[in-house]
């Protein structure tokens with residue numbers, strides 16, 4: 001998930017004055033021509049961004065090879081696909097401060113909005129936490145234990161939409177994927193599906209999905225599995241990607257079918 005705080009006025013002020021130093025224009029894909037935008041939302045871990053760098057601060061290390069492989073698979077079946085990472089919007093692909101990162105996230109959200117307006121299918125790929133004990137019940141609507149003091153979140157592969165902001169087409173796309181072979185193939189690799197999410201979507205608050213979900217091309221956040229479990233099963237980030245290639249191929253084919261059905265390709 002993406003947890004970033006921001007001060008809108010501060011961002012607008014600084015982005016107006018310092019944009020050339022903070023943002024770069026080297027990510028310049030034409031969103032009008034694009035079929036699929038692949039995002040990860042997270043930053044690469046530095047000393048000012050533990051809260052945005054995903055699970056244990058290492059999510060990007062473990063998900064990036066799967067993201068690259070997914071782009072390749074999309075391209076192979078004729079979809080025009082591109083990856084957008086936060087640091088792709090920074091000069092030299094590196095972010096040097098929290099303030100700069102906040103401005104870049106603001107710009108990133110604008111690109112997501114433009115992509116959604118251009119009917120691009122937006123796929124956000126993540127790795128989940130395996131088990132977390134939390135005292136706040138609101139964070140875990142369906143805990144797996146009945147202990148009154150704390151609640152255990154049991155993660156795994158699952159499909160997520162922002163809870164109340166998505167187009168009809170996004171809901172349709174999400175169901176196409178939910179009832180495709182995607183989760184079965186993930187499971188056949190030994191990866192755990194989040195308990196009770198085999199046949200339903202997870203609805204929760206998510207900034208990227210609240211923007212991307214408006215697209216007629218559909219959008220979804222996919223947790224490919226719990227990071228620690230994937231690490232136990234496949235050891236390296238590259239080997240995780242190799243072992244998830246069949247399910248990722250199903251996602252690509254589902255995108256192609258959805259776009260064809262809506263005359264978007």
Ligand SMILES: [Zn+2]
Nearest residue numbers: 001054126127
């Ligand atoms: Zn994540």
